[in-house]
Amino acid sequence: MAHVIDERGVKSGGRRGRRRRALVAAVVLLLVWPFAAWAAALALVETAGLARADALVVLSGSAAYVERTRRAAELYREGRAPRVVLTDDKQRGGWSEARQTNPFFVERAREELLRAGVPAESVEVLPGAVAGTHDEAVAARAYAARRNLRSLLFVTSAYHTRRALWTLRQVFRGSGVEVGVEGVAPGGQTPTPPTWWLYGRGWRAVALEYPKLVYYYWKYR
Numbered sequence: 001m002a003h004v005i006d007e008r009g010v011k012s013g014g015r016r017g018r019r020r021r022a023l024v025a026a027v028v029l030l031l032v033w034p035f036a037a038w039a040a041a042l043a044l045v046e047t048a049g050l051a052r053a054d055a056l057v058v059l060s061g062s063a064a065y066v067e068r069t070r071r072a073a074e075l076y077r078e079g080r081a082p083r084v085v086l087t088d089d090k091q092r093g094g095w096s097e098a099r100q101t102n103p104f105f106v107e108r109a110r111e112e113l114l115r116a117g118v119p120a121e122s123v124e125v126l127p128g129a130v131a132g133t134h135d136e137a138v139a140a141r142a143y144a145a146r147r148n149l150r151s152l153l154f155v156t157s158a159y160h161t162r163r164a165l166w167t168l169r170q171v172f173r174g175s176g177v178e179v180g181v182e183g184v185a186p187g188g189q190t191p192t193p194p195t196w197w198l199y200g201r202g203w204r205a206v207a208l209e210y211p212k213l214v215y216y217y218w219k220y221r
Helices: 002-042 062-077 105-115 133-147 158-171 200-207 209-220
Strands: 055-058 084-086 123-125 151-157 178-184
Touching: 002 200, 055 062, 055 133, 062 084, 062 105, 062 151, 062 178, 084 105, 105 123, 133 151, 133 158, 133 209, 151 158, 158 178, 158 200, 158 209, 200 209
Parallel strands: 055 084, 055 151, 084 123, 151 178
Antiparallel strands: none
């Protein structure tokens, strides 16, 4: 009988020990997570700006078109490039009472540029549909070749800059066209690095960017 009690005591003590270890691990995770999440967001941000380029290219980002076009308009007004080029992902936005339709995001992006002071004659939309960053890079390279451009400055959201720059360097290799990337500072349509994990859009912008990076490295290297 003593043996049975002792065995139960050992088993009970083992369970309590496992619970304590699990609790300690959970507390450590809660303390470490905010810093790890912050570092994960910052690791996606990369800048390779150009003092001046032949054109600014705003990468499609559906709902993120506002922050991207506003940053492109700022760069245009600073004299960093004489024209702004938009790619078209053929995605539609929300309902427009004025138009009584759901405008394409590229249409909204163009309107945003015009409101920000970019002249209509300085805004172009690349022909054809793009389904991702690689498609956009290929379309931009063809555009540069047609126009005999020697430099392009791409504008995108901050957490997209690392993958965008890597892709652009792969696609433009050997073209003679200098490429740069200008990211929009987080805090507008995309959350800041310390707080992205508190928002659904933050998980889409940061957490989902890592699988995309792996896929791009595997497919396009």
